[in-house]
Amino acid sequence: LQPQELYITFIDKEGDEHKIAVSKGDNLLTIAQAHDIEMEGTKIYSYTYTYTYTTLSRLTIGEIGACEGSCACSTCHVIVESEDAFDKIPEATDDENDMLDLAFGLTETSRLGCQIEMTPELNGLRVQLPSNTRNLQAKDFSSK
Numbered sequence: 001l002q003p004q005e006l007y008i009t010f011i012d013k014e015g016d017e018h019k020i021a022v023s024k025g026d027n028l029l030t031i032a033q034a035h036d037i038e039m040e041g042t043k044i045y046s047y048t049y050t051y052t053y054t055t056l057s058r059l060t061i062g063e064i065g066a067c068e069g070s071c072a073c074s075t076c077h078v079i080v081e082s083e084d085a086f087d088k089i090p091e092a093t094d095d096e097n098d099m100l101d102l103a104f105g106l107t108e109t110s111r112l113g114c115q116i117e118m119t120p121e122l123n124g125l126r127v128q129l130p131s132n133t134r135n136l137q138a139k140d141f142s143s144k
């Protein structure tokens with residue numbers, strides 16, 4: 001029996017869609033990392049790395065998934081596109097909610113990607129990556 005293939009779509013800050021085949025149990029942070037999907041932490045990292053606090057950024061900000069999925073940062077913030085889908089995801093823990101409170105661009109359907117595992121119920125999930133002040137700043141300074 002073939003394991004069921006599931007799909008998730010990330011919508012990046014430019015509005016481009018990235019539809020990715022994933023497996024049950026994959027979490028959104030590891031999926032994004034494996035497919036070079038740019039989450040909040042990536043931009044901050046490239047901005048600080050390139051233009052200002054090279055050493056400092058490594059120590060204090062780090063990359064996407066700065067806490068390696070342990071629910072202690074908010075660099076993996078995603079916005080679930082539909083309320084229906086949001087309701088299918090197991091509820092956030094208090095720790096996740098505490099971290100979300102610190103996230104930029106928080107919405108009613110915000111979650112931390114590292115805390116969402118793909119299940120057959122979530123097949124076809126669509127999540128947006130928040131654009132926020134910090135990212136705009138990073139973009140402004142980016143030389144591309």
Ligand code: FES
Binds near residue numbers: 065075113
């Ligand atoms: Fe830090 Fe998700 S990677 S909370």
